[in-house]
Amino acid sequence: MNVLDILVARGFVEQITDAEGVRRHLENPVSCYIGFDPTADSLHVGSLVPILALAHLQRHGHRPIVLVGGGTGMVGDPSGKTEMRKLLTREQIRRNVEALQAQLARFIRFEDGQALILDNGDWLLDLNYIEFLRDIGRHFSVNRMLAAESYRMRLETGLNFIEFNYMLLQAYDFYYLASHYDCFVQMGGNDQWGNIVAGIDLIRRKMSKEAYGITFPLLTTATGAKMGKTAEGAVWLSAEKTSPYEFFQYWVNVDDRDVERFLKLYTFLPLEEIRVVEGLEGRELNACKTILAYEVTRIVHGRQEALKAYEGAAKVFGRRALPADLLPSSSIPRDLKVDEGAAVPSTSVSQEELEPGIPAFELFARVGLCDSKSAARRLIQQGGGYIDGKRIASFDQPIGLTDLKDGSALLRAGKKKVHRICVAG
RNA sequence: GGAGAGGUUCCCGAGUGGCCAAAGGGAGCAGACUGUAAAUCUGCCGGCGAAGCCUUCGGAGGUUCGAAUCCUCCCCUCUCCA
Numbered sequence: 001m002n003v004l005d006i007l008v009a010r011g012f013v014e015q016i017t018d019a020e021g022v023r024r025h026l027e028n029p030v031s032c033y034i035g036f037d038p039t040a041d042s043l044h045v046g047s048l049v050p051i052l053a054l055a056h057l058q059r060h061g062h063r064p065i066v067l068v069g070g071g072t073g074m075v076g077d078p079s080g081k082t083e084m085r086k087l088l089t090r091e092q093i094r095r096n097v098e099a100l101q102a103q104l105a106r107f108i109r110f111e112d113g114q115a116l117i118l119d120n121g122d123w124l125l126d127l128n129y130i131e132f133l134r135d136i137g138r139h140f141s142v143n144r145m146l147a148a149e150s151y152r153m154r155l156e157t158g159l160n161f162i163e164f165n166y167m168l169l170q171a172y173d174f175y176y177l178a179s180h181y182d183c184f185v186q187m188g189g190n191d192q193w194g195n196i197v198a199g200i201d202l203i204r205r206k207m208s209k210e211a212y213g214i215t216f217p218l219l220t221t222a223t224g225a226k227m228g229k230t231a232e233g234a235v236w237l238s239a240e241k242t243s244p245y246e247f248f249q250y251w252v253n254v255d256d257r258d259v260e261r262f263l264k265l266y267t268f269l270p271l272e273e274i275r276v277v278e279g280l281e282g283r284e285l286n287a288c289k290t291i292l293a294y295e296v297t298r299i300v301h302g303r304q305e306a307l308k309a310y311e312g313a314a315k316v317f318g319r320r321a322l323p324a325d326l327l328p329s330s331s332i333p334r335d336l337k338v339d340e341g342a343a344v345p346s347t348s349v350s351q352e353e354l355e356p357g358i359p360a361f362e363l364f365a366r367v368g369l370c371d372s373k374s375a376a377r378r379l380i381q382q383g384g385g386y387i388d389g390k391r392i393a394s395f396d397q398p399i400g401l402t403d404l405k406d407g408s409a410l411l412r413a414g415k416k417k418v419h420r421i422c423v424a425g
Numbered sequence: 426g427g428a429g430a431g432g433u434u435c436c437c438g439a440g441u442g443g444c445c446a447a448a449g450g451g452a453g454c455a456g457a458c459u460g461u462a463a464a465u466c467u468g469c470c471g472g473c474g475a476a477g478c479c480u481u482c483g484g485a486g487g488u489u490c491g492a493a494u495c496c497u498c499c500c501c502u503c504u505c506c507a
Contacts, residue, residue, distance in 0.1 A: 158503060223463075225452090249461075256462050283460040317461050359474080375454080378469060384455040396474075414454070416461055 002026055003060040007214070009271055010264040012053050014190045014217040017200060022185070022212045031183035032057050033065035035120070035173065035192075036104070038073045038096035039088065042238035043103055045228025045250070048300075049216050049265055051107045053187055054115075058108055064115040065183055066104050070097045071124025072170060078163035079150035080191035080218075097121070103237060107299070116181065120173050136172055139205050140198070150194035167198050174199025175206055184211040190218050219265075222257035237300050243345070244301040248309035249416065251293035256281075259288050263327075267295040273327050287322050294332040303331070311336065312344045316410075316418050344410070346420035354423060357398025360385060367421060369413040379413055386412040 004023050007013050016022055034050045036043065043051070054064035073093045088096070101117050108115045145151065145167060151159060174196070177183040184203070186196050196213035203211040219227035228235045228250075235250045236242040242250075254262060260277040263269060269291075277288050290310070298306035314320070314336055322334045347367045349358070358366075361376035364385060370376035379385050380395040387399060388409050401423070403409055408422035 252461060254462080256460095259462095283462085285462075286460060289460095289462080313461080320461095361474085370454095372472065373474080374472065375470085377474085379455065382455045382469065414456090 003057055003062065004214075006056060006060070007053060010056075011261055012049065012056075012216055012265065013214055015193060015213075015215045017197065017213040018210075021210060022214065025185065025212055026062070029061045029063065030185060031063045031065050031116075031177075031181055032185040032187060033067050033174075033177055033183050034187045035067040035069050035072070035170065036100055037069050037077065038093050038100055040236075041096045041099040042236045042241050043100060044234040044236045044242075046219075046226070046234070047237070048228075048296075049219065050187065050189070051104065052266065052299075053216065055107050055268075058115060063113075064108055065177060065181060066101075066108065066115065066117045067173060067177070068097045068100050068104075068117065068119050070094065070119040070121030072120055072166065072173070073097075074121075074125070075162055075166050075169060077166050077170070077195070078154050078159055079166070079195060080153065093121075099238075118177075118181075120169075120176075123176055124169060124172070132168075132172075136168055136175075136202065139202055140168055140171075145198075148194040150191060167195050170195040171198040171202045174211065175202045178203050178207060178209065178211055184209065185214070186211070187214045187216065190215040222255035239301060239305070244297055244305040244309045245312050245345070247300065248293045248297045248306070248313060251296050252289050252313065253416075254289060254292070256285050259285050259292060263288065263292050263295075267292065267299070267330075269295065269327050269329050273329055276326065287320060287326055290320055290322060291327050291330045291332055295330055298331070307333070316344065316412075344418055344420050346408075346422060348422050348424040350424045351401075354399075354401045354404070357400030357403075359396040360387075360392050360399050361395045363399050363421065364411065364413060367411065367419045369411060369417055369419050384414045 002023055004013075004016075004019075004026055032054070034054055036047060036050070054066065058064050070093055073088060073096070074090070097119055101119075104117060110117060145164070146155070148167070151164075154163070170192075174186050177186075186199060188196055193213070193215050196215065200211045200213055203209055221227060234242075235247060251262070251266075260274060263274045263277060264271065277285070280288065290313075293313075294306050294310050297309050301309075310332070319336060322332065324334055345368075349363075361370075361373055361380055364370045364376035364379065365373045370379055376385070377395045380392050383391055385392040385395075387403055388405070389412070399409070399421075404421070404423065408420055410418055410420050412418045
């Protein structure tokens with residue numbers, strides 16, 4: 001089966017420059033690249049679709065090229081954005097590039113040249129301006145660029161020259177990879193369409209060769225929110241920025257309507273198995289969400305962490321039966337025994353402090369369950385503060401040794417946020 | 426460079442001397458209802474133990490008993506002109 005068909009079937013494809021051409025091109029092992037912006041020191045859930053697309057490609061014998069934008073990051077892509085991004089310093093970009101490279105290695109095998117990871121800073125940073133203008137710039141029609149959909153929003157609010165230039169740089173990247181690495185396929189988010197097409201045009205003019213582009217849908221959740229955004233901000237792939245437990249919870253809490261779509265996109269479970277989900281409704285979907293969460297967490301953080309997160313959730317919210325015939329390819333343990341010390345965040349408090357007791361609202365603020373003491377007070381006054389499942393009656397109720405069983409207690413804010421406290425030492 | 430418009434609390438956006446911690450909407454949070462879902466309804470939504478106090482309306486000064494609101498300078502954005 002052609003990878004393209006798989007990508008289409010799993011919902012990865014929004015637009016293709018030339019479906020037949022791409023299919024033919026992918027008959028043989030080829031290279032295929034996606035660029036990642038080094039705007040932060042970690043990727044987030046939004047990057048998962050491109051990453052997994054490359055992983056699928058690799059499974060089908062193609063060679064993924066991951067391009068980290070150490071050069072383009074200096075400029076900033078205006079595509080589809082309302083505002084200009086802050087310019088990062090070279091130093092920040094260098095650090096981010098390194099972090100992203102390490103992260104990407106978790107998803108794609110780079111050994112023995114099965115995949116490449118490149119930094120476009122290597123060829124962009126030393127470009128000679130005049131030469132670049134004469135070689136590359138002359139192939140671009142400003143009229144056409146101005147008409148590009150990706151710039152439209154910015155044409156309304158304002159666009160400066162450095163950003164306007166971005167398209168040339170990305171087109172040049174594609175051309176560079178085509179000529180140096182024999183890579184004629186670029187993929188990216190749908191907002192990259194204009195940049196990708198620009199590269200294809202450049203390759204045609206400079207090399208008289210055909211290149212191809214595939215774009216992914218820009219995902220939003222069923223409620224219309226951007227994928228991977230929560231109140232706390234982005235859901236990151238790095239365990240330091242978003243703990244595996246939080247990450248797991250993000251997926252458990254997806255909207256019913258998103259379950260099937262996400263299983264196809266974010267897991268490697270076979271499509272035939274996922275099809276079963278279509279017939280499920282209501283609470284029946286909960287087991288699917290658990291498996292979805294487990295699978296994605298496993299792909300991102302590894303099996304150990306995924307298990308810990310699953311156990312932690314089971315401990316807080318109770319176990320849920322997972323039918324043996326539901327998504328059987330998943331390696332999730334279906335007879336989970338909940339262990340002590342599962343992945344619930346915890347804080348230890350000294351004996352001396354617990355002796356007299358700490359006012360509940362202070363404790364909630366201190367362990368990070370609430371942003372401030374005021375917020376904690378409001379929470380508890382509204383009946384959203386619990387200790388070991390019992391609602392805390394007043395915000396300044398002291399929490400002391402007598403409230404702890406076996407030296408620990410489970411604090412809960414609202415329905416989903418929990419934190420364990422235990423006696424220090 | 427010239428002319429004009431504007432920068433308000435997470436976002437959008439009112440407010441043009443005291444009644445402003447600042448309308449309204451969105452987001453978010455809690456409660457009810459549930460299924461760790463959605464929708465709906467109710468409450469909350471700068472900080473500080475409360476009365477009260479402290480910090481906030483691009484930045485720095487100034488006028489005033491009192492400023493987000495008036496004045497000066499500066500920074501930034503947009504529109505039109507060159």
